[in-house]
Amino acid sequence: MGRIWSTKRVESLPQGALLTVKLESGGEVIAFDPLGCGEGEEVLITQGSVAAGYFEGVRAPVDALIIGSIDEDS
Amino acid sequence: MGRIWSTKRVESLPQGALLTVKLESGGEVIAFDPLGCGEGEEVLITQGSVAAGYFEGVRAPVDALIIGSIDEDS
Amino acid sequence: MGRIWSTKRVESLPQGALLTVKLESGGEVIAFDPLGCGEGEEVLITQGSVAAGYFEGVRAPVDALIIGSIDEDS
Amino acid sequence: MGRIWSTKRVESLPQGALLTVKLESGGEVIAFDPLGCGEGEEVLITQGSVAAGYFEGVRAPVDALIIGSIDEDS
Amino acid sequence: MGRIWSTKRVESLPQGALLTVKLESGGEVIAFDPLGCGEGEEVLITQGSVAAGYFEGVRAPVDALIIGSIDEDS
Numbered sequence: 311m312g313r314i315w316s317t318k319r320v321e322s323l324p325q326g327a328l329l330t331v332k333l334e335s336g337g338e339v340i341a342f343d344p345l346g347c348g349e350g351e352e353v354l355i356t357q358g359s360v361a362a363g364y365f366e367g368v369r370a371p372v373d374a375l376i377i378g379s380i381d382e383d384s
Numbered sequence: 385m386g387r388i389w390s391t392k393r394v395e396s397l398p399q400g401a402l403l404t405v406k407l408e409s410g411g412e413v414i415a416f417d418p419l420g421c422g423e424g425e426e427v428l429i430t431q432g433s434v435a436a437g438y439f440e441g442v443r444a445p446v447d448a449l450i451i452g453s454i455d456e457d458s
Numbered sequence: 459m460g461r462i463w464s465t466k467r468v469e470s471l472p473q474g475a476l477l478t479v480k481l482e483s484g485g486e487v488i489a490f491d492p493l494g495c496g497e498g499e500e501v502l503i504t505q506g507s508v509a510a511g512y513f514e515g516v517r518a519p520v521d522a523l524i525i526g527s528i529d530e531d532s
Numbered sequence: 533m534g535r536i537w538s539t540k541r542v543e544s545l546p547q548g549a550l551l552t553v554k555l556e557s558g559g560e561v562i563a564f565d566p567l568g569c570g571e572g573e574e575v576l577i578t579q580g581s582v583a584a585g586y587f588e589g590v591r592a593p594v595d596a597l598i599i600g601s602i603d604e605d606s
Numbered sequence: 607m608g609r610i611w612s613t614k615r616v617e618s619l620p621q622g623a624l625l626t627v628k629l630e631s632g633g634e635v636i637a638f639d640p641l642g643c644g645e646g647e648e649v650l651i652t653q654g655s656v657a658a659g660y661f662e663g664v665r666a667p668v669d670a671l672i673i674g675s676i677d678e679d680s
Contacts, residue, residue, distance in 0.1 A: 363445065599615060
């Protein structure tokens, strides 16, 4: 995982960390991170409109969200 | 299928089992399991906002849900 | 196409036929069939929340729906 | 692009042309065509619930829609 | 990235730039650009109904949206 910085952005994109997450399938997705995850952490993500629904009171254009960190002894 | 444990998680993620499900196509998805499925069981999953819609009264950030177990003699 | 039987299922999954449909792309999807399609029939499917929206008055956890059968002389 | 005919169809599927559209990625999708496109025309499509949202006052089970034709000198 | 021109289009498609964006995974997507991005710029996109939700007061048939430009020193 690596952090992405974007200064030029649409106004409705919430402030917060955007991380590049490697998928098991081999691809990558850029996800919003409300949990403060670190490099090398294994995380759960949710995609699509479900990710946007996490943000209350705003229509956030976010289609990938980190929802949990997988316990190391899983 | 294997169970995933996540202690550090967003609050809106419902309590309950998260299982790694192998797809016919070769990939994997982590799905919420309301049925208590076991290792080796063949299951049906639904994905996307339809999965989140299963949870009433909350906006659950869940994009994959086990909706049934396939009968062995199917 | 083959029929899938699932006795252990979430309550909100509507009664009705579930068929395994082969996609042109090579994969497979399990779709709800409101039309009574038969083995070997070529069908149109719709996926995602659009499929769930077919069911009125319920929040059906269905993410694939057969919406038509392709005429043989198409 | 080729036209698809479907006589046996769910009632909520709007009347109109259904076209097979080849994707750049190599796959194919069957899309509703409100623009009257012809064989060989390069088109823009939109997929998912956004496609269904095009139809006002009905819950159309359409998950792919032609939204424009690409100008030849693009 | 290259710009796409479409004169023949559905009325609900908002006026504005449509850009062809190359994905990390190798594919391509045509996205609406509210930020005025240029050739060679690395951008963030959001897909699906989340992209359409960006447009207020209209049901825009847009399933891909540029939401930010990645800072060069990211």
